[in-house]
Amino acid sequence: MSDANEIPTEASALLAQSRRVFLLTLRPDGSPTAHPMTGNFARGRLAFSSYRKAAKTRNAVRDPRSCALALEGYAGAGARAVVTRGRLQLLEGEAAAELLGAGGAAARPGNPGVAKRASDRLAEGKRVVLAIEPAEVELLRSGEA
Amino acid sequence: MPRESIAMRREEWEDFLAAQRFVVLGTLEPDGGPWARLAPAALLAGALYFGVPAGSRDERNLERDPRACCASDEFPSYYEIRGATVHGRARRVSDPALAARVGPRLDARGLPGWPPGGALAIWSLPLDDVFSFDFAKIRNRV
Numbered sequence: 001m002s003d004a005n006e007i008p009t010e011a012s013a014l015l016a017q018s019r020r021v022f023l024l025t026l027r028p029d030g031s032p033t034a035h036p037m038t039g040n041f042a043r044g045r046l047a048f049s050s051y052r053k054a055a056k057t058r059n060a061v062r063d064p065r066s067c068a069l070a071l072e073g074y075a076g077a078g079a080r081a082v083v084t085r086g087r088l089q090l091l092e093g094e095a096a097a098e099l100l101g102a103g104g105a106a107a108r109p110g111n112p113g114v115a116k117r118a119s120d121r122l123a124e125g126k127r128v129v130l131a132i133e134p135a136e137v138e139l140l141r142s143g144e145a
Numbered sequence: 146m147p148r149e150s151i152a153m154r155r156e157e158w159e160d161f162l163a164a165q166r167f168v169v170l171g172t173l174e175p176d177g178g179p180w181a182r183l184a185p186a187a188l189l190a191g192a193l194y195f196g197v198p199a200g201s202r203d204e205r206n207l208e209r210d211p212r213a214c215c216a217s218d219e220f221p222s223y224y225e226i227r228g229a230t231v232h233g234r235a236r237r238v239s240d241p242a243l244a245a246r247v248g249p250r251l252d253a254r255g256l257p258g259w260p261p262g263g264a265l266a267i268w269s270l271p272l273d274d275v276f277s278f279d280f281a282k283i284r285n286r287v
Binding site: 068142 | 169176177180214215217218226228255256257259260261286
């Protein structure tokens with residue numbers, strides 16, 4: 001486990017490449033929950049687009065302690081994964097759009113209509129960005145504990 | 146206008162979970178914050194069973210506070226995204242007969258973060274608090 005100031009290069013590269021990320025937050029009773037998300041790593045932060053009224057957003061506002069597990073892709077578990085722990089920050093408006101844009105989210109292949117609607121919702125304030133500033137980072141490899 | 150429900154029906158999420166070989170296991174650290182790890186999993190006998198390396202950080206977390214979750218997802222295309230998260234208080238499987246039945250179904254080979262050949266502790270979650278979604282149920286598409 002590394003602290004945020006020394007994210008191993010391999011872990012950083014995997015975070016930058018990974019889209020399949022499970023975001024873990026705390027429910028009102030303090031129990032953990034996991035949200036399958038599309039992750040976007042930029043400027044040392046792991047960011048997620050979310051509706052303002054979504055449970056994950058409300059969880060993050062109430063208690064920002066979080067964890068995320070990033071996988072290499074959707075074909076099985078892959079050979080590597082990255083776990084990060086840190087506090088979630090809620091970003092809105094330009095700061096949110098800038099962080100998502102910095103990770104190249106807008107340029108990635110996918111459903112252009114969905115991407116545009118998400119961008120519009122962000123501009124309208126219906127969507128926000130949740131960003132983890134990693135305090136701990138661990139790279140997991142197949143065959144290694 | 147109320148948001149449309151895209152939750153899976155019980156039989157749908159049961160089929161979905163039954164097809165999963167691994168889950169993302171969420172546990173609670175000593176400070177109360179969440180922690181995540183990949184875990185081999187199998188749905189049978191009305192519960193979701195999962196494995197953790199014996200004596201691992203995950204098992205210590207479960208022994209201290211059994212509140213946990215297990216999540217999985219699929220993303221063939223945007224409108225085929227599905228996912229489910231099972232929440233509850235995890236219980237360690239101590240019945241040898243049940244462990245013998247479940248153990249062979251939990252295959253941790255190749256999972257990132259798993260030592261080859263390490264001892265496996267089997268735990269389970271009940272299926273009475275499951276959140277699910279299926280983007281195929283979205284009607285307002287773009």
